[in-house]
Amino acid sequence: MPDDDSLKIRKDVWRLATWDPVLDWYARAVADMQTRPITDPTSWRYQAAVHDYVVGRDPIARAGEKLPSTAEQQKFWRQCQHGSWFFLPWHRWYLWYFERIVAATIVKLGGPTAWALPYWNYSDERNPDALKLPPAFRATTMPDGRPNSLLVAERAPACNLGQAVGDALDIDLRRCLTEDMFSVTVFGRGGGFGGPSTGFHHSPGTTGSLEATPHGSMHSAVGGDGWMSAFNTAALDPIFWLHHANIDRLWEVWRRRDPARHTNPTERDWLTMTFDFHDAAGAVVTPSIEQVVDMTAAPLRYTYEDMSDPLAGVPPRLRAPRPLPMEVSPMPEMVAATSRPLTLGTGTTTSALSIQAPTGPARLRSAAGAARTIYLNLENVTGAGAVGGYAVYLNAPPGASASQRADHLAGLLPTFGLAEASRPDNEHGGSGLQIALNVTDLVSRLEAQPGWDSNRLTVEFVYRGAPTDAATIQVGRVSLYYA
Numbered sequence: 448m449p450d451d452d453s454l455k456i457r458k459d460v461w462r463l464a465t466w467d468p469v470l471d472w473y474a475r476a477v478a479d480m481q482t483r484p485i486t487d488p489t490s491w492r493y494q495a496a497v498h499d500y501v502v503g504r505d506p507i508a509r510a511g512e513k514l515p516s517t518a519e520q521q522k523f524w525r526q527c528q529h530g531s532w533f534f535l536p537w538h539r540w541y542l543w544y545f546e547r548i549v550a551a552t553i554v555k556l557g558g559p560t561a562w563a564l565p566y567w568n569y570s571d572e573r574n575p576d577a578l579k580l581p582p583a584f585r586a587t588t589m590p591d592g593r594p595n596s597l598l599v600a601e602r603a604p605a606c607n608l609g610q611a612v613g614d615a616l617d618i619d620l621r622r623c624l625t626e627d628m629f630s631v632t633v634f635g636r637g638g639g640f641g642g643p644s645t646g647f648h649h650s651p652g653t654t655g656s657l658e659a660t661p662h663g664s665m666h667s668a669v670g671g672d673g674w675m676s677a678f679n680t681a682a683l684d685p686i687f688w689l690h691h692a693n694i695d696r697l698w699e700v701w702r703r704r705d706p707a708r709h710t711n712p713t714e715r716d717w718l719t720m721t722f723d724f725h726d727a728a729g730a731v732v733t734p735s736i737e738q739v740v741d742m743t744a745a746p747l748r749y750t751y752e753d754m755s756d757p758l759a760g761v762p763p764r765l766r767a768p769r770p771l772p773m774e775v776s777p778m779p780e781m782v783a784a785t786s787r788p789l790t791l792g793t794g795t796t797t798s799a800l801s802i803q804a805p806t807g808p809a810r811l812r813s814a815a816g817a818a819r820t821i822y823l824n825l826e827n828v829t830g831a832g833a834v835g836g837y838a839v840y841l842n843a844p845p846g847a848s849a850s851q852r853a854d855h856l857a858g859l860l861p862t863f864g865l866a867e868a869s870r871p872d873n874e875h876g877g878s879g880l881q882i883a884l885n886v887t888d889l890v891s892r893l894e895a896q897p898g899w900d901s902n903r904l905t906v907e908f909v910y911r912g913a914p915t916d917a918a919t920i921q922v923g924r925v926s927l928y929y930a
């Protein structure tokens with residue numbers, strides 16, 4: 448492919464006609480990539496295996512087929528970064544090389560140069576269809592009459608019927624876009640916008656708030672109990688790539704929303720981290736994060752059709768903390784925790800936390816006038832089958848209506864990655880997902896309500912999927928931290 452250095456524009460899929468050339472050529476390229484053997488780095492299945500692959504659980508494995516060598520698999524497969532500050536930059540590279548492979552395939556098939564991946568903005572309030580799967584992904588045939596390569600049967604039923612996928616909670620941007628910091632670590636937990644500082648991290652763990660919602664919640668909403676809900680099959684669905692283009696776009700939306708404070712990490716450990724991929728010619732490349740932070744500069748050279756702020760006017764959640772006197776420790780302090788694991792099913796589970804007044808670093812910080820951040824931590828979440836995920840409420844009045852409950856929402860517990868995080872053979876020994884929900888504003892609001900009991904907080908988990916799902920979930924501990 449001739450080197451094409453023009454700035455490419457990733458477009459909003461919902462502003463394109465059903466079979467706009469961008470989608471028609473995507474479908475043709477996907478069909479072509481699907482004919483390549485899994486040993487070819489530019490094949491559809493190899494690309495999905497770069498995200499994750501489980502031998503024996505490949506839904507389209509062919510009997511007797513040859514896989515790449517173990518050494519090759521170790522270097523290039525099962526690389527996706529989750530529960531980590533590498534989540535965003537790794538997926539940015541992953542998408543970019545994929546986009547180059549698709550673009551080269553389109554040129555080979557006689558199509559135009561400069562193809563760019565579209566994005567699916569399911570949170571777009573200006574578009575009444577935003578939550579539906581775009582029509583090209585549910586059509587049975589492509590414009591040339593062949594079976595549609597963009598249609599995947601293994602999705603939640605609503606998707607291919609053209610109904611809304613998920614609901615307003617799944618696509619809520621108010622939590623992620625108001626995060627002040629890219630990376631926050633609360634006793635090795637906590638997340639910030641982009642995820643906590645870790646080493647190479649191919650397993651779920653503590654997610655940043657963008658990774659939780661809308662990223663994880665939309666994986667589950669689209670996947671149901673099918674492909675998009677698991678690491679090893681997600682990238683086999685062509686919509687995966689448009690979902691991630693949107694997540695990548697939201698990284699830019701967040702940065703632009705408050706350029707002075709919404710900044711990327713500057714640590715060398717982050718900037719100099721490298722990953723292994725293949726380029727469009729199948730050659731090995733080892734790019735670093737440093738080269739990925741500016742998407743409009745070479746080598747990336749792309750931008751998004753729309754990066755406007757959907758929350759224009761909504762103030763940032765955290766106030767800039769006042770600098771602390773040297774002797775005051777920034778350590779978070781735990782003020783409440785459950786003593787027994789909780790088991791969640793497909794109904795509602797309630798647990799009460801008794802809150803102690805802080806006696807350690809949090810007390811000194813409040814004496815020094817520092818701003819308080821409160822985290823509700825869901826620790827060691829393990830299990831399987833709860834594809835609908837949970838909504839978590841604090842002090843929701845019994846019998847409250849849905850709209851009254853909305854004022855008590857602490858956040859979502861999405862279950863994308865749950866099964867992977869629960870397997871004892873993963874790098875964390877199956878210790879599960881860690882979710883840190885920033886509940887600073889919610890607790891401040893609750894404190895101002897009549898009847899507030901400063902010693903007691905009720906945490907309620909409400910299952911969001913079908914009552915017939917086989918949900919067996921354990922939350923090792925629920926805790927409350929002042930940071």
Ligand code: C2O
Nearest residue numbers: 498527528662666
């Ligand atoms: Cu690496 Cu949305 O998954």
